[in-house]
Amino acid sequence: DQQVKQNSPSLSVQEGRISILNCDYTNSMFDYFLWYKKYPAEGPTFLISISSIKDKNEDGRFTVFLNKSAKHLSLHIVPSQPGDSAVYFCASDSSTSGTYKYIFGTGTRLKVLA
Amino acid sequence: KAGVTQTPRYLIKTRGQQVTLSCSPISGHRSVSWYQQTPGQGLQFLFEYFSETQRNKGNFPGRFSGRQFSNSRSEMNVSTLELGDSALYLCATPSDGGPNSGANVLTFGAGSRLTVL
Numbered sequence: 162d163q164q165v166k167q168n169s170p171s172l173s174v175q176e177g178r179i180s181i182l183n184c185d186y187t188n189s190m191f192d193y194f195l196w197y198k199k200y201p202a203e204g205p206t207f208l209i210s211i212s213s214i215k216d217k218n219e220d221g222r223f224t225v226f227l228n229k230s231a232k233h234l235s236l237h238i239v240p241s242q243p244g245d246s247a248v249y250f251c252a253s254d255s256s257t258s259g260t261y262k263y264i265f266g267t268g269t270r271l272k273v274l275a
Numbered sequence: 276k277a278g279v280t281q282t283p284r285y286l287i288k289t290r291g292q293q294v295t296l297s298c299s300p301i302s303g304h305r306s307v308s309w310y311q312q313t314p315g316q317g318l319q320f321l322f323e324y325f326s327e328t329q330r331n332k333g334n335f336p337g338r339f340s341g342r343q344f345s346n347s348r349s350e351m352n353v354s355t356l357e358l359g360d361s362a363l364y365l366c367a368t369p370s371d372g373g374p375n376s377g378a379n380v381l382t383f384g385a386g387s388r389l390t391v392l
Contacts, residue, residue: 167317192378204383204385205383261379
């Protein structure tokens, strides 16, 4: 049972436009959601997170929105740049008592066209 | 500060063999988590070690095992390899996500890519 889902395996966007990556989840008990970016031959790197008690978090060109009633979150990248081309994973933090355990989606490959 | 170091980066094995992968966490960190990345499955949690004790375990068969040493370095072992074990194996340690994040942020190594023939 996939508790975190990214239904779009790929997305292409023109440079300078907005990229919107989506993620759905099933468990209302998650405390945090995180977005990671992964380039080929590298490990995932942390991008931005959002607490389950918030509906928006912003960091530079990256904004994450959380819709708890729909169990949906999205990552907006504005403006998109060619260097943003990577695979993006959303993840839920299901850690308890200080342990570290994420549940990841299957990823969305973003291609920003110059 | 040094990041998370994984060795080897690439390896090829045949079915039935076993493999050991190594991870050195960020200096001073006692928690090491392991994840498996396969196409179409994303990253799946294998296990987490803290101060030489397995603290959490994912839904993987007993062929997958791990351990952690007193210097926090960790190894994972996969015995009786199957074709489906071909994957990128990632380890991670907790790190500071910055002032804008209250989440448990993990820093990942570059991974060990295992191919089983």
